Amino acid sequence: MSDCDEQFSDCNEFLEYVYAFLDGELDTDTSGRLQRHLERCSHCLSVADMERHLRELLRSACITQAPRTLRTRIEQTILELSSTGADVSATYHHSQTVIVEE
């Protein structure tokens, strides 16, 4: 149980610093710690990938402003992770079970 709590506390730290992390504004220690977290947390990795992809689109000037739906999805993911990450997963599994039932 404490392992789980520890992981989600790492997630909170990652999500708090994700923008500075992608901007390269963090010190080596913090940046290294977040990088290690990314290597074992698929949730945060997908958040970082979405944000990175969004920035590449903006930088390439193919679009002039951030797509609102993508931005909203990132914010929702962050909210879910930082508040009820474990509960969201449990609810998902429960609904899967219901669907499988004949």
Ligand SMILES: [Zn+2]
């Ligand atoms: Zn994480």
